[in-house]
Amino acid sequence: MAEGLLETEGLTRRFGALAAVDGVSLSIERGTVHAIIGPNGAGKSTLLNLLSGELLATSGRVRFRGKDVTRAPPDVLSRMGIGRSYQTANVFPELTCAECVWLAAHSRVPAPSWRGDDPEAAVRGEAALRACGLAGRRLSRAFELSYGEQRQLEIAMMLATDPELLLVDEPLAGLGHDEARRVLALLREVARERTLVLIEHDMDAVFAVAQTVTVLVNGRLLETGPPGAIRESPRVREAYLGEEEP
Amino acid sequence: MTLPLFALQLLNGVEYGLLLFLVASGLTLIFGVLGVLNFAHGSFYMLGAYLAYWIGERTGSLAWALALGVPLLFATGWVVERLAISRLYGRDHLSQLLLTYGMVLLFNELQRALFGNEVHGVATPRPLAFGLPLGELQSWPAYRAFTCVACLLVAAAIRHVLLRTRFGMRVRAGAVNPEMVEALGVDVRRLLSILFSAGTALAALAGILAAPLTTVYPGMGEGVLIVSFVVVVIGGIGSVKGAFFGALLVGLADTLGKVLVPAVSSAMVYAVMAAVLLWRPRGLFGQPAEAR
Amino acid sequence: MTLPRSVRAGLLVGAIALALVPLSGDRFWVQFAGKVMVTCIFAVSLDLLVGYAGLVSLAHSAFFGLSAYLLAGLTNQLGLVSPLVTLPLCLAFAALAALLIGWLSLRATGVYFVMVTLAFTQMLYYLFSESPALGGSDGVFISQRPRLAVLGRTVVDLGDRTDAHAAIWVALVLSFLLLRRLVRAPFGRVLTAIRINEPRMRTLGYATRRYKLAAFVLGGALAGLAGYLDATLYGFVNPAQFGWRQSGLVLVTVLLGGKGTLYGPAVGAALLGVLEHFAQRATEHWSAVVGAAVVAVVLFLPRGVAGLLEGSRG
Numbered sequence: 001m002a003e004g005l006l007e008t009e010g011l012t013r014r015f016g017a018l019a020a021v022d023g024v025s026l027s028i029e030r031g032t033v034h035a036i037i038g039p040n041g042a043g044k045s046t047l048l049n050l051l052s053g054e055l056l057a058t059s060g061r062v063r064f065r066g067k068d069v070t071r072a073p074p075d076v077l078s079r080m081g082i083g084r085s086y087q088t089a090n091v092f093p094e095l096t097c098a099e100c101v102w103l104a105a106h107s108r109v110p111a112p113s114w115r116g117d118d119p120e121a122a123v124r125g126e127a128a129l130r131a132c133g134l135a136g137r138r139l140s141r142a143f144e145l146s147y148g149e150q151r152q153l154e155i156a157m158m159l160a161t162d163p164e165l166l167l168v169d170e171p172l173a174g175l176g177h178d179e180a181r182r183v184l185a186l187l188r189e190v191a192r193e194r195t196l197v198l199i200e201h202d203m204d205a206v207f208a209v210a211q212t213v214t215v216l217v218n219g220r221l222l223e224t225g226p227p228g229a230i231r232e233s234p235r236v237r238e239a240y241l242g243e244e245e246p
Numbered sequence: 247m248t249l250p251l252f253a254l255q256l257l258n259g260v261e262y263g264l265l266l267f268l269v270a271s272g273l274t275l276i277f278g279v280l281g282v283l284n285f286a287h288g289s290f291y292m293l294g295a296y297l298a299y300w301i302g303e304r305t306g307s308l309a310w311a312l313a314l315g316v317p318l319l320f321a322t323g324w325v326v327e328r329l330a331i332s333r334l335y336g337r338d339h340l341s342q343l344l345l346t347y348g349m350v351l352l353f354n355e356l357q358r359a360l361f362g363n364e365v366h367g368v369a370t371p372r373p374l375a376f377g378l379p380l381g382e383l384q385s386w387p388a389y390r391a392f393t394c395v396a397c398l399l400v401a402a403a404i405r406h407v408l409l410r411t412r413f414g415m416r417v418r419a420g421a422v423n424p425e426m427v428e429a430l431g432v433d434v435r436r437l438l439s440i441l442f443s444a445g446t447a448l449a450a451l452a453g454i455l456a457a458p459l460t461t462v463y464p465g466m467g468e469g470v471l472i473v474s475f476v477v478v479v480i481g482g483i484g485s486v487k488g489a490f491f492g493a494l495l496v497g498l499a500d501t502l503g504k505v506l507v508p509a510v511s512s513a514m515v516y517a518v519m520a521a522v523l524l525w526r527p528r529g530l531f532g533q534p535a536e537a538r
Numbered sequence: 539m540t541l542p543r544s545v546r547a548g549l550l551v552g553a554i555a556l557a558l559v560p561l562s563g564d565r566f567w568v569q570f571a572g573k574v575m576v577t578c579i580f581a582v583s584l585d586l587l588v589g590y591a592g593l594v595s596l597a598h599s600a601f602f603g604l605s606a607y608l609l610a611g612l613t614n615q616l617g618l619v620s621p622l623v624t625l626p627l628c629l630a631f632a633a634l635a636a637l638l639i640g641w642l643s644l645r646a647t648g649v650y651f652v653m654v655t656l657a658f659t660q661m662l663y664y665l666f667s668e669s670p671a672l673g674g675s676d677g678v679f680i681s682q683r684p685r686l687a688v689l690g691r692t693v694v695d696l697g698d699r700t701d702a703h704a705a706i707w708v709a710l711v712l713s714f715l716l717l718r719r720l721v722r723a724p725f726g727r728v729l730t731a732i733r734i735n736e737p738r739m740r741t742l743g744y745a746t747r748r749y750k751l752a753a754f755v756l757g758g759a760l761a762g763l764a765g766y767l768d769a770t771l772y773g774f775v776n777p778a779q780f781g782w783r784q785s786g787l788v789l790v791t792v793l794l795g796g797k798g799t800l801y802g803p804a805v806g807a808a809l810l811g812v813l814e815h816f817a818q819r820a821t822e823h824w825s826a827v828v829g830a831a832v833v834a835v836v837l838f839l840p841r842g843v844a845g846l847l848e849g850s851r852g
Contacts, residue, residue: 052741078743092734103731106724107743118724161742283649285786333837339594339652344793345836347786351829359823472660472782479653512664516657520642523654527646 003066005030005195006051006082006165011060013043013050020046022219023060028165028212033196035206035227038216039239044199045087047216048167051197052084053077064165078107083163087170087199089150093143097134097153100142101125104160128160132186148179155186165195172202184209207231215239250384255505256498257380261390263497264397268452269470270477270489271404272445278484279420280438282334285346286326288471289353290319290446294453296357299366299462308371311454316447323446327439335438354464363464368457393455400451404486417441473500476519482532491530541801545847549801552808557707560700568699569771574811575706576768579713581791581803583760588789589798590721591753592733596785597639597655598761600662601632603779605762606769607666610678621684621696625766632762633755640754644747659780667777677776684770696770706767710804713760718800720756729753730798790828794835796844805843 004027013021021043028034036044049055051062053074062070069077078084092100105121105128129135132152137145142153151171158166171187172180184205187196191209200206206213206227213230215222217239223230230236273287297318298311305311330349334342370389377385408414416437452470460466477496481488496515503514510517522530541549559571580602587593605628612618612627643654667675683697696702720726732739732746739746769775778784787810795806813831817824839845 054737054741074737074740075743075745078741084741090735090738092731092738094734095731099727103728103739104742106728107739109724114720114723114725121724157742277649283652330833330837337840339649340588340789340793340797341836341840343594343652344786344790344832347790348829348832348836351825351832355823355826355829468782472656475653476657479650483649509668510665512668513661516661519657520654523646523650524642527650529650 004028005065006197007063008051009061009063011047011050011062012058013046013055014058019058019219021050021216024216024219024221025060026214026221026224028195028197030195031193032211033191033198033209034212034214035198035200035210036214036216037200037203037206038222041218042216043219044216045169046219048084048169048197048199052082052167054084078161078163081164083158083161083166085154085158085166085168085171087173089142089147089154091142091150091153091157094141096139096141097129097145097156098122098125098138100153101128101156101160104128104157107161124162125156125160128156131159131190132156133182148175148183151175151179151183152186155183155190159190163194165197166190167197169199170201171198172200172205180205250380250382253380254384254386255501257386257394258390259498259501260494261394261397261497262501263494264394264401265452265456266470266474266477266497267490267493268397268400268455269449270474270481270493271401271486272448273474274478274481274484274486274489275417275441276445277478279417279441280331280335282331283339283342283346284331285343285471286349286353287346287445287449287474288467288469289350290323290449290467291453291456291470292357292467293322293353294319294450295368295457295460295462295466296361296453297450298454298457299368300361302368302457306369308368308454308458311457312451315454316451319450320443320447323443324439326446327442331442332438350468353467358464365461365463367461370458389458393459396455397452400448401490408486413437413440473515476515479529480519480522482529484533485529485531488529488531542848545801545844548847552805553707553711557704560703565699568703570811570815572703572706572771573768574808575710576764576771577788577791577807577811578804579706579710579767580761580764580788581795581807582714582717582800583757583764584788584792585797585800585803586717586721586729586753586757586760588792589800589803590726590729590733591750593750593754594652594789595643595655595754595757596652596782596789597643597659598757598788599780599784600639600659601636601758601761602765602768602784603662603666603775603777604635605629605632605765606775606779607672607678609684609766609769610673610680610775613684614678614681619682619685621686621694624684625763628766629759629762632765633759636755636758636761637751640751640758644750644754656782656785659782659785663777663780666780673775673777675777677774677778680769680773680775683773697773702771706771709763709767713763714800714804717760721800725749725752790832790835792842793840794832794842796842796847799842799844799848802842802844809843 006028009025011021011024012019024047036047038044046055050057053072053076057070061068064080064082069080092103102121102125105124106118109118109121126138129138132155134149134152134156137149142150145153155171168187171183175183188209198210210227212224213227214224215230215236222239223233223236269287269291273284276282276284294315297315298308301311301314302308330345334345374389374392376388378388378391379385408418473496477489477492480495481492496518499518500511500515503511507514556571556575560568584598587595608628608631609624612624618624639658643651643658646654666672683695685692685696686694694701694705696705728744728749732744732749736746765779791806791810792803794809795804796802814824814828817827821827835842
């Protein structure tokens with residue numbers, strides 16, 4: 001079996017006595033959409049933070065493209081090709097959309113420019129904005145955007161760093177039906193040549209886009225497999241999908 | 247250096263550390279719970295010392311200074327909190343630093359206008375003006391022992407309040423998560439006022455106790471303030487336990503440093519702080535940084 | 539970010555007025571203007587840290603003082619007088635000190651950072667005020683002011699009032715233009731974004747600590763420039779230049795003028811200089827006046843004078 005793009009081995013993170021993520025071993029295959037689902041408090045966001053380098057693991061390993069990156073800081077992981085988008089919009093409120101994506105794109109310039117501007121970054125930033133449908137809002141400050149638009153800006157910023165692996169945390173949370181459809185379509189488009197790790201509660205969306213689904217419960221990996229198998233699995237139904245009863 | 251002499255310095259270091267603890271404990275809670283960088287904290291220490299001198303001159307008794315001074319400075323702290331400090335909640339560090347820096351300038355001039363530029367001595371209370379023998383040649387002033395005991399009693403009281411009362415529970419919660427204090431209910435305003443006033447009263451108490459030992463002089467607030475900040479940082483912001491051990495560490499380092507390496511003794515305390523922070527960037531008992 | 543035209547005009551007028559002060563022939567005002575300009579350089583260099591990188595540093599006066607003391611040492615002990623030699627050495631020394639202190643301090647964040655910078659500045663204060671070899675608490679007189687000689691003829695003599703004034707003016711203008719260029723370049727925008735949301739910048743791939751350190755070193759070097767010029771102006775260095783009082787005062791100028799604007803702190807430095815001057819004449823308790831002014835500014839004018847001038851922005 002080919003080596004996964006991102007692999008974890010016994011990944012654990014403790015807060016005091018609580019193990020938010022407990023011995024999780026999974027493999028993210030290149031070019032797939034890999035969803036992570038589970039009840040609230042299952043450790044999904046913690047897992048994502050471990051993968052992006054924002055949290056340091058208590059034990060276990062993370063490998064990206066075969067290299068051990070367990071202790072790598074977030075900026076190193078980002079430059080290696082891991083992009084991150086957050087559950088609550090994590091942008092630069094007082095800056096304009098154009099400035100936000102410019103910053104994201106500029107991060108890929110090898111040396112800090114002490115001299116003039118960076119037109120290439122501006123171009124890539126604008127392209128990301130357009131891809132996310134925000135071209136018309138480029139001069140608006142981030143705090144002026146609607147919630148849905150801020151999520152789109154989030155994704156645009158992630159795109160502007162041209163990542164190989166995208167870590168996306170509940171992109172559809174708090175969005176209205178139309179906005180959610182737009183963002184989902186955007187994600188599908190974006191995921192086409194990349195690898196996407198997605199946390200989501202919206203089961204229809206998950207089963208529509210994901211090739212692999214991993215179920216986390218109480219920090220532990222319950223099951224991993226194709227969406228159909230997960231949906232049918234009695235263990236998963238009992239532990240999680242049963243809670244989805246409206 | 248002989249053993250009794252060393253023991254003497256050790257005791258002095260502990261005593262200095264315990265006084266520092268009184269000042270630093272208030273500072274660390276004000277920092278940790280109120281989130282305020284209070285540069286004016288040392289001024290309350292100074293005010294306590296000057297009160298000890300002033301009341302001492304008139305009544306000849308340190309006990310009166312304690313009985314009157316502490317409540318008076320608690321009330322002063324309350325007023326200051328309501329008028330000025332409460333406007334600093336949620337503001338950036340620069341604003342807090344500078345507002346309290348401005349207050350220091352004001353307090354200093356106030357002190358100078360009221361008491362002038364001279365150094366004043368404060369008499370040791372007569373019942374305590376004897377020495378406790380250490381070996382054949384040395385003795386340790388009983389007043390210093392009294393100060394140590396007083397500080398330890400206060401420390402025990404603080405510990406009791408923090409660990410065993412509802413007020414203390416709210417304070418501890420606030421030190422870990424200041425936003426949560428808001429969610430805990432109606433009494434937040436009063437909690438903050440009480441906490442700030444208690445902090446200033448502790449600093450003033452330290453000033454009163456220290457007055458017979460250090461004399462009373464302009465600028466004494468700043469010296470203590472800077473060192474207290476060092477203690478708070480070493481111990482970890484918001485941690486009273488950290489303030490206790492940090493204060494002892496600093497007290498001993500400073501006192502022993504003056505004896506063992508006098509040339510660099512003043513800088514010693516800062517070197518210790520830098521070393522601790524390099525090892526533990528959040529202090530000995532501070533909140534570990536979650537974000538990397 | 540472009541300034542309102544009135545502000546730009548005002549700055550230009552101010553710069554010209556400062557340049558013309560020596561024409562008045564009044565020795566006091568010439569030295570006063572020189573002192574104000576030196577403080578402007580000091581304040582503007584701090585704005586890079588405070589207003590752009592978001593680093594509240596109490597160590598800034600350390601680099602001011604170290605550069606000044608090195609000049610004293612180079613001139614008194616080694617007889618070096620040419621600014622072509624002493625100036626680069628002093629700037630390099632300040633930058634190196636900033637590199638070391640910055641590297642150590644930036645391991646801490648938030649309030650801890652402020653405290654560590656305070657610690658270093660205090661250490662230096664005690665080091666210089668308690669070492670007889672370094673002049674002790676009385677300070678050190680500089681035996682000769684820097685003098686630039688070409689082929690044996692003195693071209694610029696910083697001991698001469700007019701020459702010194704011109705040199706400081708040029709230094710101020712150049713420093714300001716350099717910093718302005720820098721903050722408009724990507725470097726400045728990255729720093730600002732780091733100040734706004736550092737964790738996000740890290741997950742975008744920026745090695746944020748390196749940027750902050752670069753700002754710290756550059757700011758420190760310019761603080762060293764201010765210290766060099768201050769020592770030149772007065773011919774005297776003393777440990778009071780280190781220490782938290784001095785650091786606090788320059789932070790005041792940054793807040794008073796308006797942080798994050800570059801020109802604001804320069805205005806703040808001028809205003810504080812004028813305020814101190816008149817307060818000292820009015821009362822012996824003049825520092826209470828300064829204290830009250832500081833409190834008032836923090837409470838009622840948080841964006842400083844620049845905030846007033848630029849009106850409310852979005």
